[in-house]
Amino acid sequence: MSDQQSSIGIGAKFKGKITGAKALEINGDVEADIDIGKITIGQDAHFKGGIKADLAVISGIYEGTMQAESIWLTDTSRVSGEIRYQSLQMDRGAALNCRVVYNWDDTDQKPKKSKSKDKVEDQPDDIIEEDK
Amino acid sequence: MSEITYISKEVSVEGVLEADDLKVVVAGSFSGNINANEVILEEGSRFDGEVDARIIVIEGELKGKVKSYQLKVSETARVDGELQTNSIEVASGAEIAGSISRVS
Numbered sequence: 001m002s003d004q005q006s007s008i009g010i011g012a013k014f015k016g017k018i019t020g021a022k023a024l025e026i027n028g029d030v031e032a033d034i035d036i037g038k039i040t041i042g043q044d045a046h047f048k049g050g051i052k053a054d055l056a057v058i059s060g061i062y063e064g065t066m067q068a069e070s071i072w073l074t075d076t077s078r079v080s081g082e083i084r085y086q087s088l089q090m091d092r093g094a095a096l097n098c099r100v101v102y103n104w105d106d107t108d109q110k111p112k113k114s115k116s117k118d119k120v121e122d123q124p125d126d127i128i129e130e131d132k
Numbered sequence: 133m134s135e136i137t138y139i140s141k142e143v144s145v146e147g148v149l150e151a152d153d154l155k156v157v158v159a160g161s162f163s164g165n166i167n168a169n170e171v172i173l174e175e176g177s178r179f180d181g182e183v184d185a186r187i188i189v190i191e192g193e194l195k196g197k198v199k200s201y202q203l204k205v206s207e208t209a210r211v212d213g214e215l216q217t218n219s220i221e222v223a224s225g226a227e228i229a230g231s232i233s234r235v236s
Contacts (some may be wrong), residue, residue, distance in 0.1 A: 007134070007138050012154055014145075015147050016145065016147010017146040018144075018146075019146075020142045020143045020160070022142070028137070028151070032147070
């Protein structure tokens with residue numbers, strides 16, 4: 001049990017801070033800001049908040065600003081907000097209503113808050129505006 | 133397996149976790165509130181806050197409030213706080229400071 005990676009189970013709700021994890025699997029309903037090596041957002045998950053990661057695998061619902069070297073959006077993923085990546089894989093069926101930025105550079109562009117009008121069902125649609 | 137919430141050793145968590153009929157295992161550190169069916173605070177873990185669950189097993193360090201139907205405190209545990217339970221088992225070697233009362 002003790003070598004197991006951290007996870008938030010299906011049906012669990014968490015709001016707060018998670019630090020120190022190398023890898024994390026989220027299957028529940030989570031509101032947090034996370035800085036991590038690898039994060040997996042499962043099919044049943046709903047994640048809201050910022051992510052900084054080396055690798056992010058998204059199969060559930062994500063809302064927020066994500067910054068990762070490598071992002072894999074599977075066919076069940078629903079993303080709103082903003083993603084910044086160096087390498088991106090998207091499966092057929094992935095639903096993106098977000099800004100997508102390649103090869104971000106923190107120093108020369110300060111990200112304005114999330115864009116996109118989001119039409120994804122079963123989530124509260126806070127309407128966020130598109131700006132260029 | 134995906135129904136268990138697990139906080140591994142090197143991880144610190146701060147916040148509120150609601151896992152009403154689920155199981156939560158903490159091996160790292162948790163500060164805040166946990167609401168679950170079963171909570172296991174493993175040896176080496178640190179918990180600070182309130183935990184409310186049907187079954188609670190404490191093997192690590194805990195500070196705060198505990199409310200459970202069934203509570204087990206193992207020999208590696210160090211507990212400081214308010215324990216509310218209808219059934220308690222304490223292993224020899226466990227350190228408990230604070231109060232123990234029935235769930236009202």
